[in-house]
Amino acid sequence: MKNNLNIAVIGCSGMAKNHMRGVIAKEGATLYAVCDTAQERLTACREEFSVPVATTDWRELVSDPLIDAVVIVTPDKLHTEMTVAFLRAGKDVLCEKPMALTVAECEEMMRVEKETGRRLMIGQVCRCTPAFLMAKELVASGRIGELFFVESEYAHHYGKARGYDDWRVDPDRHAVIGGGCHAIDLLRWIAGDPEEVYAYANHKSLTDWPVDDCTIAIYRFPGGVSGKVFVSIGCMRDYTMRSVFYGTRGTIICDNTSPTITLYENDPEGGKKFTDPVKLPVEINNHNVVAEIDVFVNALLSGGEMPITSMEGAATVAVACATVEAAREGRPIRISYPTV
Numbered sequence: 001m002k003n004n005l006n007i008a009v010i011g012c013s014g015m016a017k018n019h020m021r022g023v024i025a026k027e028g029a030t031l032y033a034v035c036d037t038a039q040e041r042l043t044a045c046r047e048e049f050s051v052p053v054a055t056t057d058w059r060e061l062v063s064d065p066l067i068d069a070v071v072i073v074t075p076d077k078l079h080t081e082m083t084v085a086f087l088r089a090g091k092d093v094l095c096e097k098p099m100a101l102t103v104a105e106c107e108e109m110m111r112v113e114k115e116t117g118r119r120l121m122i123g124q125v126c127r128c129t130p131a132f133l134m135a136k137e138l139v140a141s142g143r144i145g146e147l148f149f150v151e152s153e154y155a156h157h158y159g160k161a162r163g164y165d166d167w168r169v170d171p172d173r174h175a176v177i178g179g180g181c182h183a184i185d186l187l188r189w190i191a192g193d194p195e196e197v198y199a200y201a202n203h204k205s206l207t208d209w210p211v212d213d214c215t216i217a218i219y220r221f222p223g224g225v226s227g228k229v230f231v232s233i234g235c236m237r238d239y240t241m242r243s244v245f246y247g248t249r250g251t252i253i254c255d256n257t258s259p260t261i262t263l264y265e266n267d268p269e270g271g272k273k274f275t276d277p278v279k280l281p282v283e284i285n286n287h288n289v290v291a292e293i294d295v296f297v298n299a300l301l302s303g304g305e306m307p308i309t310s311m312e313g314a315a316t317v318a319v320a321c322a323t324v325e326a327a328r329e330g331r332p333i334r335i336s337y338p339t340v
């Protein structure tokens, strides 16, 4: 087993640079190559990080025998083609969220992962966000009792986040799949796989966008737990992923942009039914890509389990696609999960 991995990062955006910093910070990993079709972004990254190899053609990296693993940070529509090509070439892959825009594409990626025996992780970065990690631990420890309602929101304004060459403005890149996948994945991670979804959507804020810009969805989670996701890409407020976990013995209110999470607990001895809210300090780090790269490289070096598997990424896409379908069809949709 190797003790150092040469890693290539495809894409040279601000988000991609976070990944590059993560690779540089990680012992046992070397930032060996970068790639972007935009020459000015490529040159800037190569100079900033002193990377040995830089190219505008990602296919040159597919055939480079010195590359062990690849981080794909390109527009969502390119994830499947790039992931499949790198896996087939014997590289391990960390692919940004959403894994792909359709369940069929996710299944193709999983099939190739199986066939080649390579490793694929999906960058559902909320699983590395300190506030959400703390919420998950509190729920799992039983601190708030049995869950009965979970909710999360992806409240954003995409006015200035259209993507390089406007790639986000695409009828195939629905806001629920592209961005709302964060909130859906967070709830799935903590409450399990929802069985059914119903949703309403509208299109009042980003009217030049080709998809609905606001969706409210409700879910039936395992054990009769109810759930709600709110996705907006045209919100007149700061970005937030405020999320609340309601249990029979307590409530957790958290998001990825606050320095504390709020905990209410059952208080049978006190005068009230529940305690005054306790503010638990937590680091704000809503794009904790350093932690994501850390666990990815650890899994590759140790041969251990992938922390965020392709099946997890695909299941989140399945829920997101069912949510879009429910809003479009105006009826509840039973969610089918990939079986590869």
Ligand SMILES: NC(=O)c1ccc[n+]([C@@H]2O[C@H](COP(=O)([O-])OP(=O)(O)OC[C@H]3O[C@@H](n4cnc5c(N)ncnc54)[C@H](O)[C@@H]3O)[C@@H](O)[C@H]2O)c1
Pocket: 010, 011, 012, 013, 014, 015, 016, 035, 036, 037, 038, 041, 056, 058, 072, 073, 074, 075, 076, 078, 096, 097, 098, 123, 124, 125, 162, 163, 164, 165, 167, 178, 287
């Ligand atoms: N985890 C998160 O919270 C998070 C945040 C932002 C973006 N993302 C994801 O990261 C991916 C990239 O988003 P972004 O914000 O960096 O977008 P961006 O528009 O800022 O950058 C995309 C880059 O990809 C490059 N590119 C396009 N086609 C290419 C090709 N064929 N070969 C090489 N480079 C190519 C573009 O030139 C551009 O520099 C998307 O999948 C997005 O959903 C995730």
